[in-house]
Amino acid sequence: MTGLARSTISLRIDQLLELGLIKAVGEKASSGGRPPSRVALNPTSRIVAAADFGATHAIVAITNVVGDVIVQVRERLDIAEGPEVVLDRLVSLISRLIGESGHSVSDLAAIGIGLPGPVAHETGKPAHPPIMPGWHGFDVPGYVRRSFQVPVLVDNDVNIMALGERETIWPGVDHLMFVKVATGIGAGILSGGKLQRGAQGTAGDIGHVRIPGRDDIMCRCGNKGCLEAVAGGPAVAAGLQRQGLDVHGIEDVIERVRLGDLAAIQAVRQAGRDVGEVLTTCVSLINPSVIVLGGSLAQAGEHLIAGVREVIYASSMPLATEYLTIAQSASGDRAGIIGASLMAVEAALSPERVEAMAELVRA
Amino acid sequence: MTGLARSTISLRIDQLLELGLIKAVGEKASSGGRPPSRVALNPTSRIVAAADFGATHAIVAITNVVGDVIVQVRERLDIAEGPEVVLDRLVSLISRLIGESGHSVSDLAAIGIGLPGPVAHETGKPAHPPIMPGWHGFDVPGYVRRSFQVPVLVDNDVNIMALGERETIWPGVDHLMFVKVATGIGAGILSGGKLQRGAQGTAGDIGHVRIPGRDDIMCRCGNKGCLEAVAGGPAVAAGLQRQGLDVHGIEDVIERVRLGDLAAIQAVRQAGRDVGEVLTTCVSLINPSVIVLGGSLAQAGEHLIAGVREVIYASSMPLATEYLTIAQSASGDRAGIIGASLMAVEAALSPERVEAMAELVRA
Secondary structure, three states, X not given: OOOOOHHHHHHHHHHHHHOOOEEEEEEOOOOOOOOOEEEEEOOOOOEEEEEEEOOOEEXXXXXXXXXXXXXXXXXXXXXXXXXXXXXXXXXXXXXXXXXXXXXXXXXXXEEEEEEOOXXXXXXXXXXXOOOOOOOOOOOHHHHHHOOOOOOEEEEEHHXXXXXXXXXXXOOOOOOEEEEEXXXXXXXXXXXXXXXXXXXXXXXXXXXXXXXXXXXXXXXXXXXEOEHHHHHOHHHHHHHHHHOOOOOOOHHHHHHHHHOOOHHHHHHHHHHHHHHHHHHHHHHHHHOOOEEXXXXXXXXXOOHHHHHHHHHHHHHOOHXXXXXXXXXXXXXXXXXHHHHHHHHHXXXXXXXXXXXXXXXXXXX | OOOOOHHHHHHHHHHHHHOOOEEEEEEOOOOOOOOOEXXXXXXXXXXXXXXXXXXXXXXXXXXXXXXXXXXXXXXXXXXXXXXXXXXXXXXXXXHHHHHHOOOOHHHEEEEEEEEOOOEEOXXXXXXXXXXXXOOOOOOHHHHHHOOOOOOEEEEEHHHHHHHHHHHHHOOOOOOXXXXXXXXXEEEEEEEOOEEOOOOOOOOOOHHHOEOOOOOOOEOOOOOEOEHHHHHOHHHHHHHHHHOOOOXXXXXXXXXXXXXXXXXXXXXXXXXXXXXXXXXXXXXXXHOOOEEEEEOHHHHOXXXXXXXXXXXXXXXXXXXXXXXXXXXXXXXXXXXXXXXXXXXXXXXXXXXXXXXXXXXXXXO
16 A cells, blocks of 8 residues: 555564554454554654644643643743743743653654744744744754754644644544634645645735725734734724723633623624635635634634634635535644644654664664 | 665566656666666657647647647637537547557557536546536546546646646746636646645635625626626626727737727736735735736736736735745646646556556556
8 A cells, every 4th residue: 555565664663663653453364374463553652742832822741642642731921032931941841741741851752833923844943923023033943952852843833723623623634724813813724634834834824814995904014904903802802992891802802702792792703704704715715625713712602603604605606615614623722732743743753763763772 | 765665666667668658768877786777758659638628619639748749739619518529529639639640549648638617636527617518527537438448637727727837837836826817717726746626626716706895796606796707808808898999808808908908908907906816815825936827818918917916915925925926827828738748647657557557568
């Protein structure tokens, strides 16, 4: 099935067994000749560290190599403090959590990090991230590898959320779009089962698509009428404030929606319609089979998603929406951590990496 | 590099040599041991047939296995006459052209077909194509294979144009979007070097994205204000007609633009702006490095592309457009034929296919 020679496969399996990354799980009945061996990932042998950074918080976890969280911590951490402060804190959290997990640093196979801005995935360097002063071009993997000599993978937070949501809730779905609606708005796109990052790593950056007729609203990017400035959490809160309500942030909006406040419900539904306008074009352009809405504003009940559905189903061609599911994120906070873990595991299990590890063990 | 065993590669190379698909091109100097062999595609041994269907015309060609056209014919053919009439004509044209090419039917390795509507690529069946009555769900490969027992690959015309334009003009560009502006408007998207077809094969179907504020214009799809109804060739012609000009179709529009008619130039430029509005979202969403504008309306000088550029550069984030090239199609009519040929060649050279052909030769 792989097109690889039996000898190549044997060699790689032996390396993985030797490293404890996989284990034998008994033999299959033979149809003649040597009975085929069966192996599976050995979830207890090695660990990876996963980190999911938002604008003002970090979630850091130690997981096994099938993405199960062993220990996890969440704390307030301002990404705007710059890469050195933030990554020093990350390193110290990883060290502490490895201890708590009952493992040692030598069990660590890789580190996966999600950041709230565009990242050039090949190099792991952020690319002009708007809310991350001091991070542009910073060598995140190089800095972290001073403390841990393992592969360090970095990607946009929404991309890893797309990976995590697919893994946990939509296994087997190859065309999935994860849309985060929070302070910022962005999307992670899986097409043909693969994350689409685009030429400069900015694919899915829909927060600054212009919403027609809203040129009265300035965006922090310098343009007018951007989706984020119209439908992001702070914009919704500010709109309610202008109506004289005592609303200071996304949390207040969500609380009011929970209490059934009509003005807040209408504002979130309108934000959903605005997001839906942009997603309608996305549906025509990339033809996903599942759109998942996540981020804090999506947690305000069904109102955001109702607005999104209203516009997409009204404006799309029947063929593009015939098999389209629009769903709320069900993995919650876990999506980011699980996606970051998967990204790290994939790198740790790559043939090049296994070869290098096997050489280290032999040496 | 391939990860394949030397024995596997030898076997496949021997099969390809036996079939005449590749030829030896001398030996490389040895660095000790058996000198490495060098092989190349044998362009003269085998042929493929390529067909590019528009709404009212067909281009059919015989090419060699590196995509060079040997013989080609273009004729008026109404796609709306239905699959049997159109495909019977295709079969008869292929037979005639094979003769003219100096080859025999046994040299034919595969057939590639581009159709002006959505196609489920895996099965080769059109999926609710709006301008192709009778084609929905029709087994195009099965029908053509009654006459030629070779692989028959079918895709949307814009997808094969994207392949052809990349091959001829933008080799090595992995993130390219080909936009056809003619009677209809659609896009073929290459991301990470691969065609993106989406969950139902409708990816790139941007002709029915709604342009805000143009709800006065009915589209043939039943919605209002679709891009195609606002900026497609017939829409531009109709707009000029309403101004009292003697314009009956795209050809008249293009002719007037060539003569410097200001009303026609303004109309084409405005169509470019409308297309640009939709493409701005595409730039944010998929982050291409090259956007190519093709189709008959793009041939009206630089006016369409000027309108597109005006809007994209005014409305996009700097990072997304920093390395973005927006260019006119330079491969012209050839893009479709070359793309269809490449699609066919790729199928003909797949390991499964080579194995099957080798068995036939041995039998």
